[in-house]
Amino acid sequence: MNGFTISVPASSANIGPGFDSLGLSLGLYLTLSVEKHSHWEIQHQSLLLPDFESYDKHFIYQIAKETAHHYGKQLPPCKVTIDSSIPLARGLGSSASAVIAGIELANQLCRLQLSLLDKLMLATEKEGHPDNVAASLVGGLVVTASTANDKINYYKWNSLNIDIITVIPDTELKTEASRSVLPEHFTRKYAASASSICNLFIVALTSHDYHLAGEMMENDLFHEPFRATLIPKYTEIKKAARSLGNYGTVISGAGPTMLVFAPKGKGQSIAGELQGQFSSYNICQVNIDTQGMKVTSGKEEVAEN
CATH class of the missing domain: 3.30.230.10 (Ribosomal Protein S5; domain 2)
Known part of the structure; x- marks a missing residue:
């Protein structure tokens, strides 16, 4: 061998x-x-x-x-x-x-x-x-x-013309705990609304309409509304990222990391700005x-x- x-x-x-x-x-x-x-x-x-x-x-x-x-x-x-x-x-x-x-x-x-x-x-x-x-x-x-x-x-x-920023807290969140807060069932109307948001998000993202994609990713109904309370500084991070001109910010997987979609070429500087605001986090641009x-x-x- x-x-x-x-x-x-x-x-x-x-x-x-x-x-x-x-x-x-x-x-x-x-x-x-x-x-x-x-x-x-x-x-x-x-x-x-x-x-x-x-x-x-x-x-x-x-x-x-x-x-x-x-x-x-x-x-x-x-x-x-x-x-x-x-x-x-x-x-x-x-x-x-x-x-x-x-x-x-x-x-x-x-x-x-x-x-x-x-x-x-x-x-x-x-x-x-x-x-x-x-x-x-x-x-x-x-x-x-x-x-x-x-x-x-x-x-x-492969062709996403964006920068990705990870906002990683110094705390763990097990997937089992994060899944435990999710509902077992949705009504038909609720599920249809959630699916329509996902459909439009995918079309916008792959069509490079990143402003629309960002709006849709921040309007998820499937998991983020239920997991938000488990994520440290969830609202503050999203608000800060939005003020810096990013497209959208979401929970990465089950959390607690947050993922920021930033304009191409601006990820490193925006990550530095966020790091200054959230000094206890590990915040950096990562490649796709x-x-x-x-x-x-x-x-x-x-x-x-």
């Missing part, structure tokens, strides 16, 4: 009204450096990664092992060195990136030759919904839908990743997605 590296980007889901169906790939990364070894060994190189007791208790190893067993294979021993710039429990898809990494680790070690759809189906089964995993897998802005026969369809855009998960051997790319 030759050494290789797996790189998986972070993701933001929902983006306002695109609840459980819309994901955006962001330029923060989970990276696995893998090399042949006499026994299994996993090392962490980032304080953003969670503690673990032993390699066989590690989440990424468990995903890889389950994937290998699904195809009747066993993982060969190796040393995996893991680095990450994705904060945990902040609504930036840290769990989804780990799932994708584990599936690809098994794919490479066991020579499974999984297709893109194979990986997406496996990852969705683990995560429960495809929005984050699809964005991390293929990159860009991805709209997903699961049909009655459990097939997952998606469409990807358009490649998604990739695997490299040395300097040569050996697989993509």
Whole structure:
């Protein structure tokens, strides 16, 4: 086995009204450096990664092992060195990136030759919904839908002429807690209104009408009204971002991170302005990743997605 590296980007889901169906790939990364070894060994190189007791208790190893067993294979021993710039429990898809990494680790070690759809189906089964995993897998802005026969369809855009700013508080918010405040049912009229907002948002965003897209993303009815009280300084951040000329600000995934859509070329300066107003936050412009998960051997790319 030759050494290789797996790189998986972070993701933001929902983006306002695109609840459980819309994901955006962001330029923060989970990276696995893998090399042949006499026994299994996993090392962490980032304080953003969670503690673990032993390699066989590690989440990424468990995903890889389950994937290998699904195809009747066993993982060969190796040393995996893991680095990450994705904060945990902040609504930036840290769990989804780990799932994708584990599936690809098994794919490479066991020579499974999984297709893109194979990986997406496996990852969705683990995560429960495809929005984050699809964005991390293929990159860009991805709209997903699961049909009655459990097939997952998606469409990807790369051409968003905007800057993205992440507003990350120094507090965690577990997805389970964030989901617990959501209603189990909506009336038909309410659901129709929420869906119409999402429909117009997608059309505006992909047509580069960012002012209209911003208006629609800030009028979500599916999740933001119920999660707003869980997000530190939710109203203040949205008001401050709007005053600086941004298109719109939404909860990233389940939160507590907020995602700001800014005019192209102004993201860095606006992030600096917001940082001055919210000094306890980590606020910065991040790139939109358009490649998604990739695997490299040395300097040569050996697989993509």
